[in-house]
Amino acid sequence: MPLFAGFTAGYLWYDMTHWWTHVGKPRSAWGKMVRKHHMTHHFKTPNKRFGVSTPLWDLVFRTL
Numbered sequence: 001m002p003l004f005a006g007f008t009a010g011y012l013w014y015d016m017t018h019w020w021t022h023v024g025k026p027r028s029a030w031g032k033m034v035r036k037h038h039m040t041h042h043f044k045t046p047n048k049r050f051g052v053s054t055p056l057w058d059l060v061f062r063t064l
Contacts, residue, residue: 017053 021038024031034053041049051058058064 014052
């Protein structure tokens, strides 16, 4: 049950962050960077930049 709860919470965080990058208006420097990173993934480099909430995993997996 804790594993399921953790997976569900993580997926909801990911999905809500993904939705926000498309419809939200970022106010902080971090929000602006995340949105730019994500929009670059969608419209410029669809085979790279998979990080939705942070580019950390793109650095780890070399997909930046």
